[in-house]
Amino acid sequence: MFNEPVLRRGVRWMLLVVMYYVVAAASYNGYFTKWQFRDQTPEFALPAMLDGTIDRPFVYRQLLPMLANGVERAMPEKLKTKVDALLMDDNRTHHPITWFYPSAVDARNPQYALRYYLIFGMSFTALFLAMFAMRAVCMTLQADRTASTLAPMALAAIFPLILTDGAYFYDFPELLFMMLAVWLAATGRALWLIPLTAIATLNKESFLFFTLTLFPFLHARLSLRRAVIVQAVLLAIAAAVNLAIKLKYAGNSGDVAQFHLFHNLDFLIHPLSYLRFEYNYGVVMSKGFNVINVVIAVVLLRSGWSKLPLVFRRHVWIALVVNVPLFITFGFHDELRNLSMLIVGLLMILCVNIALVLAYERAGAIAAADARSDVPDAPAATPLRDRNAMARSGR
Template sequence: MGKKIEWFIKKYMVFFLILTVSAAGYCGFFSKWAFRDGASSMGVTAMLEETARRPFVHRQLLPQAVKYVAAVIPAPAKENLEKKLSEGRYIESRYAEAHIPRQYIIEYYLMYTFCFLAFFASIWILRSLLSEITKDKVAGTLGAMLFAVIFPFFEVLGGYYYDIFELLFMFWGSQLALHGNYVALLLLAPIAEANKESFLFFLATLYPLNRTHFPLRKAMAITAGTILVAGLTYLYIRQLYVGNPGDMADWRIMDHLKNMFQLEGYFYTTSIYGLPLGEGMFLPHVLCVFLIVRKGWHYMSAAWREHAKIALVINGILYFMFVLPDEIRDLSLLYVSFMILTAFFIRDVIKKNYRIE
């Protein structure tokens, strides 16, 4: 009985810690952008009404989910709930950027709730993933908690609800590939692709993990199969909104070339958690990344190193071709690799401190 109580206490404390840092990180994200309220091209109203510009309108997983949930609420209960939420102003009173459209108040609150649950779940899965890879629960837990806190830094030049679900699906997909669970990965592919088209590219980075479990041909078939399922999902969604304004992407290569030689771009700051902290390619942050990679790289297994290399090539090409300079949220294919390296870095620091003592 004593061991069971001790096990429960440990689990409860870890749960509470992850919940706390998830709440902090989520509030840091939401206080900066909310759901891009009022923006005609990608704001919450445009996404719910499916009038947003391409490619934003393609990311319909959450809008469709909340509209479905709101639709099945009985009319009397829905009316009472709308009145209570309107009078309570629970979100607007806490976030200056939140401007909830009255006609979609329930959908908005559902989006807020689902996004937080997805963020919490993504940090929980990341903790499990990092703990398994580093074989150190302390390093895995601290690494996941750190990601929750620094996530708003990745979103300072543009934050979107689907970025949070992207985390969940990438961390979950990585864990499935690590365990060789290709059936679940196939089922996850269309759902994640309906959230954001980047998951199709992320699936390609999982080939080295598939290869550790299966022969060459089967690993290639699994990887190609998941990409095919995601690709067909994308094509189906794309044709639904072919009449919406906008383009699939904008060329940004010249913007990046100009930005590289603007020294002030390496020292931009923004307000996060109420403090003036760095944004984009802030030079001290770049130095931290370099030190983490330098320290943690040799600890990674061959499969994870190959995963990181593939992610770097794919994400690097996409970033310089189609993404605005300093918008590091679009380096998301590298999140898993970076956090594995960070967890190894943390483990190394902890072990050295233990030896000193």
């Protein structure tokens, strides 16, 4: 009863779009305030990524740089000149990035300003659209509409906290592609996974490993033979894109992957590693593997794990088996963004826990309403004019 929509469909969607846009804007601001596009660290900054000269493996994440470069090349010269003039003039409303984020110095570089704004817009749009993809995943695997709507907002608010020791513009398209991949696999739209895998791997090469976590959803919809075939096709496509990108940038400095195994083991065994803090949204918060975060994760996992559908628990187990070794070997300290294959699992744990809280509140409201209906009606009060008449008559 309490979970039924009461507004017209068009109004509900309008409100949803507005709410998700505001939450996505707040989340993206939390990320960009802290990291920008790594403008202060030239070895990771956007210009080198756009030029294709940045070190490996960062140069492999080419989806948005390729799109930005393509748009700039396709623009008529007169239009491009006008846009560049607006981005370089003294009216700060024409270039809000440098207005609100003074540390984003590359946004004022005439050579890169237009592409900087393009990638800013595409990266934010990816986060905004990812929230609808998250809702679709929750709606597919979780019946509670309200929880399915609230869980993406909770995850978006948390997302800047996951970006601990580094963050990049391609983290947001990665979030979108992973959510879309799970939704497509869970709803039996296997053919759409083929182009998605190619695009997502161009955004970040680790999507090759994420495709392995889709198998439980594929098997739930397809026969074992067909699920294996689809899985093999996805792996082959991701491997081909991966190989092509690696060959193209084989001459760049750096390595195919950054090896941090011994640094990470040393970090993980040190007690102070679990007591770190940082600033997010302008206030102090627990960082990474801080014991506070660990306790919260354990509590949420304990209360929600058994409520997850079996197919989803299998997805999380595969993600753990694949992602944790990769994280320990190639990640860096408690940079939680490198546990990105578990983000869909985090979404569903949040969704299940929100649903449990809502169910408890609804049960309490129903019980309170039933208790009120069991109270006998009080005798009607005597009207004031009748009491006055009785007093005058001496009764």
